Amino acid sequence: MASAAAAAAAGMGCYSQTSWALRRLGAGGGALASAATRRRNCSVAAAVFDNQNREYVIVGGGNAAGYAARTFVEHGMADGRLCIVSKEAVPPYERPALTKGYLFPPEKKPARLPGFHTCVGSGGQRQTAEWYKENGIEVLYEDPVEAFDGKTQTLKTSSGKILKYGSLIISTGCAAARLPEKIGGDLPGVHYIRDVADADSLVSSLGKAKKIVVIGGGYIGMEVAAAACGWNLDTTIIFPEDHIMPRLFTPSLAKKYEELYEQNGVKFVKGALIDKLDAGSDGRVSSAILKDGSVVEADTVIVGIGAKPSVSPFEAVGVNIEVGGIERLIPCLEQVYLASLLLEMWQLFRSRCMIE
Known part of the structure; x- marks a missing residue:
């Protein structure tokens, strides 16, 4: 961006x-x-x-x-x-x-x-x-x-x-902050991006994906979602805040970007927390379960929730x-x-x- x-x-x-x-x-x-x-x-x-x-x-x-x-x-x-x-x-x-x-x-x-x-x-x-x-x-x-x-x-x-x-x-x-293993953070099809090997793995998944979920509404999440649009994928961004980029964007500026993404088919789930990631019969991630019980289907998940030293x-x-x-x-x-x-x-x- x-x-x-x-x-x-x-x-x-x-x-x-x-x-x-x-x-x-x-x-x-x-x-x-x-x-x-x-x-x-x-x-x-x-x-x-x-x-x-x-x-x-x-x-x-x-x-x-x-x-x-x-x-x-x-x-x-x-x-x-x-x-x-x-x-x-x-x-x-x-x-x-x-x-x-x-x-x-x-x-x-x-x-x-x-x-x-x-x-x-x-x-x-x-x-x-x-x-x-x-x-x-x-x-x-x-x-x-x-x-x-x-x-x-x-x-x-x-x-x-x-x-x-x-x-x-x-x-x-820094290293990418990860979701705990016990809630599915290490399932096949769940990606984190920090180095070339991570990016290569994600590109391989994008080439086969149909529905992706991006967890996090910051730089990583928004940039990955923009890339997913180029692959014509069904894309949903999930984050706990009221709007994207809350530490940088005002609500009015965030709204303009959100509208641009929505015009390109991206869906937003705001104010939501991840309860767990579920696996399908093949062991690969199949959905994101939210704290309110909602289910968002996905065959590929990208986690962009920050980093730690x-x-x-x-x-x-x-x-x-x-x-x-x-x-x-x-x-x-x-x-x-x-x-x-x-x-x-x-x-x-x-x-x-x-x-x-």
């Missing part, structure tokens, strides 16, 4: 914030480092790194990691010094495409990688796997971090690989989860930075500059 210009502006904002934060990190001073930290930066930079040691490690292979990598390269901090540890099978990409052009039917030329790798959202270079290799950046694909020791500055990945870092950026992003295994050492994202690490862990805090610091810095 966002325009291309808005998406580009968002990308530029992400890039500008990351650029500022990494300049501070690379300088080893100012808001991000104490004198002791600066001394350790110098010793780490001068060290000879073996197969286990990395000067900089980014945990998480999402959009923030891609923009950070771009900034590392621009400041001469990447070649042979930066490692990205990712659970995904592909380099960072502009995630919003997954609920927009990626879901188009084949005849409408859907978006596919490598078309939307970071940093095309800001008009920058498309950073494919070759780009990371050419710039000396190591990327560990499909090998997420499973253990973390802040005192010894080490990480352990799912493959058993041990990494010792000089400076660590936690950029693990992906902070495991860092929770054990003091990453606090607040409403809206990750709060902070325990103060004693030096050389560990959260992408969310880097952005907050940039915003504070920018606001002070504007005031002064």
Whole structure:
């Protein structure tokens, strides 16, 4: 629903914030480092790194990691010094495409990688796997971090690989909020969208679907419903609020969009809560049962009810989860930075500059 210009502006904002934060990190001073930290930066930079040691490690292979990598390269901090540890099978990409052009039917030329790798959202270079290799950046694909020791500055990945870092950026992003398994949240035909694999699975279902139910009236729900219209599917959106996009749209603005969707055949069930998802004789989802006993038939269900921070295994050492994202690490862990805090610091810095 966002325009291309808005998406580009968002990308530029992400890039500008990351650029500022990494300049501070690379300088080893100012808001991000104490004198002791600066001394350790110098010793780490001068060290000879073996197969286990990395000067900089980014945990998480999402959009923030891609923009950070771009900034590392621009400041001469990447070649042979930066490692990205990712659970995904592909380099960072502009995630919003997954609920927009990626879901188009084949005849409408859907978006596919490598078309939307970071940093095309800001008009920058498309950073494919070759780009990371050419710039000396190591990327560990499909090998997420499973253990973390802040005192010894080490990480352990799912493959058993041990990494010792000089400076660590936690950029693990979010996971889609899920319906409980006991009410059918994991039934075949129930989809959540967060990565390319999720989107591929949904596209496969859309190609065979007849009736879909979208749970949630936010960005994800509305964008998926719009895509379903392109497949000419019987589409129903269910949400508990009085109108779509309640945190962003006024009632009058929401009404205009709802009318547009209704003109394209989409049905709305407002003020409703899901009691459970039922399965048919084949074990696949067949309907959504509401709290008031109403039944909405569906052979495909898409759940878009928000997201939650992906902070495991860092929770054990003091990453606090607040409403809206990750709060902070325990103060004693030096050389560990959260992408969310880097952005907050940039915003504070920018606001002070504007005031002064």
